[in-house]
Amino acid sequence: MSYIVEMLHITKDFPGIRANDDITLQIEERSIHALLGENGAGKSTLMSILFGLYQPDGGTIRVRGREVKISDPNVATSLGIGMVHQHFKLVHNFTVTENIVLGMEPRKGPIIDIREAEKRVEEISKLYGLAVDPRARIEDISVGMQQRVEILKMLYRNAEILIFDEPTAVLTPQEIHELMQIMRKLVTEGKTILLITHKLKEIKEVADVCTVLRRGKLIGTVPVSETSEARMAEMMVGRQVSFHVEKSPARPGATLLRIEHLNVKTAKGVLGVRDLSLEVRAGEVLGLCGIEGNGQTELVQAITGLTRPESGRILLRDRDITHLSIKERTDAGIGHIPEDRQKHGLVLDFTLGENFIIHNYYEPPFARYGILNRKKIQENAERLIREFDVRSGQGALTAARSMSGGNQQKAIVAREIDRSPDVFIVAQPTRGLDVGAIEYIHKRIIEERDKGKAILLVSLELDEIMDVSDRIAVIYNGSIVAIVDAASTDENQLGLMMSGAYRPATAAAAQE
Secondary structure, three states: OOEEEEEEEEEEEEOOEEEEEEEEEEEEOOOEEEEEEOOOOOHHHHHHHHOOOOOOOEEEEEEOOEEEOOOOHHHHHHOOEEEEOOOOOOOOOOEHHHHHHOOOOOEEOOEEOHHHHHHHHHHHHHHOOOOOOOOOEHHHOOHHHHHHHHHHHHHHOOOOEEEEEOOOOOOOHHHHHHHHHHHHHHHHOOOEEEEEEOOHHHHHHHOOEEEEEEOOEEEEEEEHHHOOHHHHHHHHHOOOOOOOOOOOOOOOOOEEEEEEEEEEEOOOOOEEEEEEEEEEEOOEEEEEEOOOOOOHHHHHHHHHOOOOOOEEEEEEOOEEOOOOOHHHHHHHOEEEEOOOHHHHHOOOOOEHHHHHOOOOOOOOOOEEOOEEOHHHHHHHHHHHHHHHOOOOOOHHHOEHHHOOHHHHHHHHHHHHHHHOOOEEEEEOOOOOOOHHHHHHHHHHHHHHHHOOOEEEEEOOOHHHHHHHOOEEEEEEOOEEEEEEEHHHOOHHHHHHHHOOOOOOOOHHHHHO
């Protein structure tokens, strides 16, 4: 059998960790080959070696049967290899076309011929059904569209082998569905796709073959059509994984968080949250679901103090916190797992140990008379790393920036759950996490609920909302259209409510 890419006996070491341990990967042409593994299993490292971002410490790479040395991404590009990274590499105040041609601008004499480039971008966009406006600015388009720009960047450079690193981590269900269709179209047009993911549902939907890595080692390669999700999860984690959240019925108590007639503007100055009222009680998980861009982000930012509401009130245990600072809200008992882990969750240039104490660095045992106690910070970090299985090369001293996205997420979840505040605002808690980590985090959220905490869970994953929540509030166009009991609804009903097409007669009663 002829393979378009062969990575043979690849080994890669980083300080304190072997990221890839004698891995062999063989990719058939015109196929979708999934690379599955836990956070920190070595998937992104392996693909970064193929794209020339890292050099292997051992092993060989063959492309189209010929042995190659991929010393940098330019060499990868010349071999027809392209990569869409998990965190996009786009210049936000440039247009779509300016981003795509960056580094290989077409010229008419000394002048950049942007019109010619726009024409070519439009042609490629039409051929693959990407529907991207070549003149739009990156800052004005959705995350899903930005990803399409990254795909166009590869296609503009004539890439034949396309690497997608966690492509659905930041997409809505609708955008995920569209991306799957785009992938299939790319393969019918002769492309080969390498898909890094830990979403088993997506592997079953589009991949032909799946290679599983665990802690840097190759576990096996299986045909997707003949392998169950449960079997792939077991290969990935090394044990059986429960896809269902085990929990006893909620015993809700007093209202801990009350939102009254809240109005909040978006970054563009229009109302994102409109006259919204909501209550979250002690001992319950209230799930908030809606299509992205319907006010969830603005609501979370108003509750946590990241943005100021136009009007309305936010009450924590009947205390008005509407105009308190972020720190005052944190001290009053609000915990926040933010949807953008890099922007609002971590200080990327701080160590893992420093990030764990970011809320209470000035308090004993971490500081005395303004001087940090490094030993206590280290002990605290080691405990959380152990408890939440945060994979990091140098333990407490690891720079947050150098960790995989999933492990950055685990670090934030560990810090916030360890503080155990009265009210949790949990936004996309399992974004980019593998099934084992998702199972653990859901278990910890339910434990906090059972301790009498109030939890507002905001997620774009309907499975997660339905599995973890006790009640579900549906947000559409900045307002709550219904609050339903999680046990008595289904995905179809929620989907209709999320699109504004259906409002149950019991909605008003459920909000009481």
